[in-house]
Amino acid sequence: MNISCGIIASPGVVKGTAVVMTSPDDITKMSAGAILVLKKSDPSYAECVMKASALICETGGKLTHICVVALEMGIPAIVQVEEATRQVHTGDTIYLNTYDKKIEICE
Amino acid sequence: MxxxxxxxxxxxxxxxxxxxxxxxxxxxxxxxxxxxxxxxxxxxxxxxxxxxxxxxxxxxxxxxxxxxxxxxxxxxxxxxxxxxxxxxxxxxxxxxxxxxxxxxxxxxxxxEDGRNLILDNIDDLFINKSISECEKNKIAQICSILWSYSESIFFRAHDITKEFHGLYKRSDGKQLLIRDYFNLYPYQIWSNIPLLPINSIRIISMYPPNLYLKIDTYDHLFLEQGNLKNDMIGYRIIIDNKDITLESGLSIVEKSLESIREISKWSKHExxxxxxxxxxxxxxxxxxxxxxxxxxxxxxxxxxxxxxxxxxxxxxxxxxxxxxxxxxxxxxxx
Known part of the structure; x- marks a missing residue:
């Protein structure tokens, strides 16, 4: 299933397992190499982005700080992905390709 | 006008x-x-x-x-x-x-050209040119955490604490990006929060000629081609005007995380x-x-x-x- 892509904040191609977070209290759920899916960001999520292989966020813009963290870590980031935290579930396999503007939940 | x-x-x-x-x-x-x-x-x-x-x-x-x-x-x-x-x-x-x-x-x-007065003799700057994948990751972690630390201690006014400039082109075609951080110990604002016990950090990273990055006057990074972590071919870290090793620089990550967590907790409860x-x-x-x-x-x-x-x-x-x-x-x- 494809999810409509938002704004590309950092480029790249990744396939990995999603970890969905809706509150900073979920930070402990993060696992290394996962694709982090957020509703909105604040600085406390930085440590999760540092472990992630990609970032998807429902809100934010190209210059949102969490996206700069993704840029510094060299991982892809897409923001303004509508209802990402509702459509993606923790454990889903996601294929993300910013060059094709594609976010796919693999079957 | x-x-x-x-x-x-x-x-x-x-x-x-x-x-x-x-x-x-x-x-x-x-x-x-x-x-x-x-x-x-x-x-x-x-x-x-x-x-x-x-x-x-x-x-x-x-x-x-x-x-x-x-x-x-x-x-x-x-x-x-x-x-x-x-x-x-x-x-x-x-x-x-x-x-x-x-x-x-x-x-x-x-x-318009990204440069500041801070640096003008880039060819003479010492840069560590041997860099492993693991080291690239560690430098990226330090750069990442400093962004978040800046935002945590000064909210949107993070201009108090950082200035990014470059890319500076060397005569051999390689390029330098300078990340300067200042006022990292604002005890006057956060007297009850553990802060980084240092005042300034300069991180210099070197890139090949084919990395295209623009920095606007608000210090926003616009990467047009390349990858800030993977394409890094050299680095140097200077804390309070002294060169430091990457390993000692890594202590910044843990200490910054502690401050970020404390300020995040503060913002949730205040x-x-x-x-x-x-x-x-x-x-x-x-x-x-x-x-x-x-x-x-x-x-x-x-x-x-x-x-x-x-x-x-x-x-x-x-x-x-x-x-x-x-x-x-x-x-x-x-």
Missing amino acids: NDNLEKYRRSLESAWGYNDYNDWPIKFNSIMHLFIKEFADEFVSDLEKCRKEYSTFTIANAFNNPSRIYRIIHSVLCGMKRSHRNIEQQRNIANYMLELTACLKIGSPFN KYPEIIKKYAEIYWFRKKPLCDLLKKDWHVPEAVYKKIDNGTPDIRFSNELSAREIQFFINTIF
Whole structure:
């Protein structure tokens, strides 16, 4: 299933397992190499982005700080992905390709 | 309106057009009415006094880095509007602040070539040229955490703490990106939070000629080609003017995380007035260089704290701005 892509904040191609977070209290759920899916960001999520292989966020813009963290870590980031935290579930396999503007939940 | 003012106005399009919609710890637009007028009144008055006593270069140097001046212009203009200062007065202040910014740059105050005065002999700079994948990852972690640390300790006013500049092209075609961090130990703002026990960090990373990165005058990074971590071919880390090894630099990550977690906890548990007061303190800290030149106290006046206690956030300004609203607000400047 494809999810409509938002704004590309950092480029790249990744396939990995999603970890969905809706509150900073979920930070402990993060696992290394996962694709982090957020509703909105604040600085406390930085440590999760540092472990992630990609970032998807429902809100934010190209210059949102969490996206700069993704840029510094060299991982892809897409923001303004509508209802990402509702459509993606923790454990889903996601294929993300910013060059094709594609976010796919693999079957 | 002169060219510089028009360029300044257009630069806001980039900043607002890629709106970062940042509402942590609170949406600034919804609380600025509680102190921005008082802030701008003091700022303009202090700046005028400084102009009578000091040269433009001395005033600019007190701010240390150009984005600390450039990024505050809009807040000063907003406050001046609320004080019913006329357009000519607003233009004069903006022009002078652009002049101050230009003092700290090689070229234009609008970062058209990305360089600052800070660095001019790049070919002679020592750079560690042997770098493993693991080291790239560690450097990226330090750079990443410092972004978040800056945002945590100064909220949106992170110009107090950072200046990114470059890319500087060396004669061999390789390029240097300089990330400078200052004021990393603002104990005056966060007396009860563990902070990084250092004042400044410079991280220099070297890239091949085919990495394209632009840095605008707000220190926003626009990567057009390449990868900031994977394409790194050299680095150097300097803390408080001393070269340090990557391993000792890594202690920054853990210590910064501790501060970020504490401030995040603080923001979750504090009530609105306390968060707004903290924002006001950060704003007054922004203009501390002027107070230092005038040898006067820089702290927030008691009247501002009272105004915050008696006021509330304006929920009309809690939402994201539409493209039309952004254009409208840009057109109302000057």
